[in-house]
Amino acid sequence: MAENNPFPGENNTGHIWDDNLRELENPPPHWWMMGFWASILFVVGYTILYPSWPVGQEPTPGIMGWSQIKEYEKGLEQVVAMRAQFEDRIGGMTADQIIADPGLKQYAVASAKVLFGDNCSACHGSGGQGNPGYPVLADDDWLYGGKTAKIAETIKGGRQGVMTAHRTILTEAEVDTLANWVVQMSETAGKGGSEEGWNLFKTKGCTACHGQQANGVLAELPNGDIVTIGAANLTDGIWRFEPGGYDSAKHTILNGVNQTGLAETRDAVMPAFGGQGKLSEQDIKKLVVYVHELGGGK
Ligand code: HEC
Numbered sequence: 001m002a003e004n005n006p007f008p009g010e011n012n013t014g015h016i017w018d019d020n021l022r023e024l025e026n027p028p029p030h031w032w033m034m035g036f037w038a039s040i041l042f043v044v045g046y047t048i049l050y051p052s053w054p055v056g057q058e059p060t061p062g063i064m065g066w067s068q069i070k071e072y073e074k075g076l077e078q079v080v081a082m083r084a085q086f087e088d089r090i091g092g093m094t095a096d097q098i099i100a101d102p103g104l105k106q107y108a109v110a111s112a113k114v115l116f117g118d119n120c121s122a123c124h125g126s127g128g129q130g131n132p133g134y135p136v137l138a139d140d141d142w143l144y145g146g147k148t149a150k151i152a153e154t155i156k157g158g159r160q161g162v163m164t165a166h167r168t169i170l171t172e173a174e175v176d177t178l179a180n181w182v183v184q185m186s187e188t189a190g191k192g193g194s195e196e197g198w199n200l201f202k203t204k205g206c207t208a209c210h211g212q213q214a215n216g217v218l219a220e221l222p223n224g225d226i227v228t229i230g231a232a233n234l235t236d237g238i239w240r241f242e243p244g245g246y247d248s249a250k251h252t253i254l255n256g257v258n259q260t261g262l263a264e265t266r267d268a269v270m271p272a273f274g275g276q277g278k279l280s281e282q283d284i285k286k287l288v289v290y291v292h293e294l295g296g297g298k
Pocket residue numbers: 116119120121122123124133134135137141142143144145151154155159160161162230267268269270271273287291
């Protein structure tokens with residue numbers, strides 16, 4: 001064949017088409033061959049060091065003893081150890097002490113976010129922004145007080161505001177005057193309520209729960225704590241029951257809150273999370289810190 005080769009001396013294979021189209025025998029470049037052998041060496045080395053060839057159920061273990069599961073377990077141990085430090089410290093502190101410690105506070109808030117999502121957000125909305133019929137927690141308006149002790153009391157024991165139904169106590173005209181007065185109060189930050197409304201408010205027993213100032217506060221203790229039974233503040237623009245306004249106020253005055261046997265009454269039940277089989281003391285403490293911080297920290 002070589003003697004028929006029309007291109008003598010050339011490193012072609014002797015396969016020639018169309019007179020001059022031929023296959024040459026050029027080796028790949030040197031750098032390419034180096035890479036080729038290096039990658040084979042790498043594979044051999046890798047399979048000796050790390051788990052690789054499947055043998056039965058398990059791969060060959062590799063002499064380094066590394067595995068993904070072991071690495072995951074080590075990471076998990078680190079996380080648990082890191083959390084244990086925080087959890088131990090939180091266990092021995094009050095909510096106020098945790099709030100005063102920026103690192104611990106951050107940990108408690110992050111951890112409570114999950115608890116809040118699982119236990120509270122169905123009613124209070126994620127992030128505590130409230131839902132129709134459920135109070136907003138992410139503001140500084142509190143029915144029962146926003147100090148940590150009050151928040152803890154609320155979460156552990158639950159709350160159930162009670163307001164008398166006035167459908168048989170007041171005349172229609174009195175209800176109308178009071179509902180208008182409530183709207184005037186909410187629109188003027190408590191300054192513009194009619195005199196007639198104030199008179200009824202003070203003589204029809206409303207002050208027993210809503211306080212003399214109609215702000216829901218019955219008394220203020222020397223340490224700054226407020227005494228309240230959870231009656232709404234009627235001097236701010238925040239409505240406890242949707243949609244707010246004249247009809248809402250009238251409905252509440254007529255039917256009260258949590259009145260048994262009265263279908264139209266307002267429902268306001270916050271379940272208790274303390275006690276057996278519910279949230280642990282530790283979880284409640286973290287939630288107290290979380291809710292306190294949602295409320296702007298007052
Ligand atoms: C079934 C619905 C529901 C769930 C679940 C719920 N709450 Fe409440 N929560 C309420 C209602 C209703 C009120 C208002 C009670 C009232 O008006 O007397 C309330 C009141 C509160 C208050 C008092 C607000 C104030 O202004 O004083 C706090 C704090 C609170 N909830 C926190 C929580 C936390 C934390 C969780 C989760 C562990 C939670 N709630 C779960 C319905 C719920």
